[in-house]
Amino acid sequence: RLLEGMTRAGIRPDWMFSFLKDPSQQKVRPWVKVRMPTFGFDDHKTNLVIRYFSGLSKVRPDFYSPTKPPEMTPEARQAAAKLLSSDFFSCYSCHARGGVPPPGSPGQWGPDLSLAHDRIRPEFIPEWLADPQKFTPGVVMPGFLPDDSAAPQEILGGSSQRQAEAIRDYLMNSLR
Secondary structure (H helix, E strand, O other): OHHHHHHHOOEOHHHHHHHHHOHHHOOOOOOOOOOOOOOOOOHHHHHHHHHHHHHHOOOOOOOOOOOOOOOOOHHHHHHHHHHHOOOOOOHHHOEOEOOEOOOOOHHHOEOOHHHHHHHEOHHHHHHHHHOHHHHOOOOOOOOOOOOOOOOOOOOHHHOHHHHHHHHHHHHHHOOO
16 A cells, blocks of 8 residues: 555655665655565566556656756745745644654654655646645645645745745755
């Protein structure tokens, strides 16, 4: 179920390949004490597993091909930093950043946002920000940008799409 959720949740196939080969090297949630076992799959079997779960999720396993992160305008960079801040979506109240854990209970923490550029397909992030429940039912994260009425009107003209794209580009560029 975990792997199906990963493909449905926009995980990059190259990251999933590395994860399946050696889950202990992936520090997405280092505070979690339970670890996924290493199955010892060869490359062929690892790719079969990725294709299987991608097929279940109706995601082509080759959907993402590495590209240079999109350039950001100063306006978009500033907007994304504001949206992630405690003034708006408070992303760092739940998500780790660069290995720095958020406050509160580890059971409520989300993955480290500084790893997003390696793990997540960039084109998926705006969809996730609109409705995380669609991809991972029961996830604690709310849908911050389902439409323009939910978007902070004073940022990027109140466009939920532009705000989601700014957050995506910020995660792909700035938190490395």
